[in-house]
Amino acid sequence: MVWTALYALIAWSGYRIWSTAPSRSRNAALRLWLSQLAANAKWAHLFFGQHRPTLALSDVVALEGTIVSYISAAHKVDRAAAYAFVPYAAWVAFATVLNAEIIRLNPSLR
Numbered sequence: 001m002v003w004t005a006l007y008a009l010i011a012w013s014g015y016r017i018w019s020t021a022p023s024r025s026r027n028a029a030l031r032l033w034l035s036q037l038a039a040n041a042k043w044a045h046l047f048f049g050q051h052r053p054t055l056a057l058s059d060v061v062a063l064e065g066t067i068v069s070y071i072s073a074a075h076k077v078d079r080a081a082a083y084a085f086v087p088y089a090a091w092v093a094f095a096t097v098l099n100a101e102i103i104r105l106n107p108s109l110r
Helices: 002-018 024-049 053-075 079-083 086-105
Strands: none
Touching (some): 002 024, 002 086
16 A cells, blocks of 8 residues: 555656756656666565565665655755655665564574
8 A cells, every 4th residue: 555655656756857847957867766666676576576685685775875866856856756755765764674674583584
């Protein structure tokens, strides 16, 4: 249920940025928007598909960095689009903690 709302915000944010006049700032934000989608898909594949939580942890840390970078870049183009990513950043931070705890509590997974 949470992911449905988050993906709706992700899509809405990306659409708002894409709909603005072309500029370097817009292009930078769109590149980051696409990068976070790729990192998100990669994390899901590593964590759920391949059952490799250690690799997934490194990816989710990079994902969080990309999300925060997107928020910063999007803020220069459309503040509402940037603010729409804040719940996503919080949720991914929570997922990062869970991912790390799974590794800590299961040393055999390292």
